[in-house]
Amino acid sequence: MGVLSLPVVSAAVRIQVGQVMLTQAHGELPQGVRDALGDGPEVGTMHVTGKARAGMAEPPQHHVMPKEFREWFEKRGFTGEMDIDEFCVKLEQAHHEAVHGGGDWKLGRSWPGEWNRMIMEALYEAETEAGRMLTRNEILKNVAKRMRDYQIPMSFTRWRGR
Template identity: 75%
Template sequence: MRDALGDSPEVRAMRVTGKTGAGMAEPPRHHVMPNEFREWFEKRGFTGKMSIERFCVTMQQAHHQAIHGGGNWKLGRTWPGEWNRMIMEALRKAESKTGQMLTRNEVLDIVAESMRDYDIPMNFVRCRGS
């Protein structure tokens, strides 16, 4: 290939890449209900066909990083508006207010409202085979 294109710096910088490197890969899938709190969600009915694996979204990496770090990757999970932190605080606050465990539908209502606030489309896909 280099014989045909020459030996310029641009040609030397060319690399063979897959779909991801070429920008053609599917955007990554992300849990809307944080996977690290799976047990919490399972206690509220998110099992089987309603597993949190069924409530994932495809999202561009930049958008995903922004909701987890507020646009600053160094902040990571310490930013008060970070998705996992914010959604669990909202859910726990709602439970505390009612004095009982939220129902699955109540959880979904709070998650849906937060998704609108964070401009996350409600086009759910499966994250894994569940």
């Protein structure tokens, strides 16, 4: 019988958590893992972690057309196969936070360059200049320009929700 090291067991626990929903108290190790590891200060500091903290989660998705303005976009043709949920991108957590907080997560949506705020101001301004509602293609061109400015990849994915 081989010896299990603490890092190996810890990695196995993280992988198991990514695959199976555990029913014990928040952060508590499964009974079988505690039995295998025994008691000790190292075991007492171990805890169950989620996919994100274990480094296993996919990068978060970001709606390039803010979902809180879904109705505004729907009025301009973003319905059915062209719904705003079709225009999401995967961004690494740091990049996602940067587009919403300018690199300072404490600023959140108050930063003038925050993505949702900036994109809607740009679209409102474009509509004011046009003197009419923008077409779907005009909106897409405007959004694409801002995506280039913010170095957001043009690799759209469908919103998978959470």
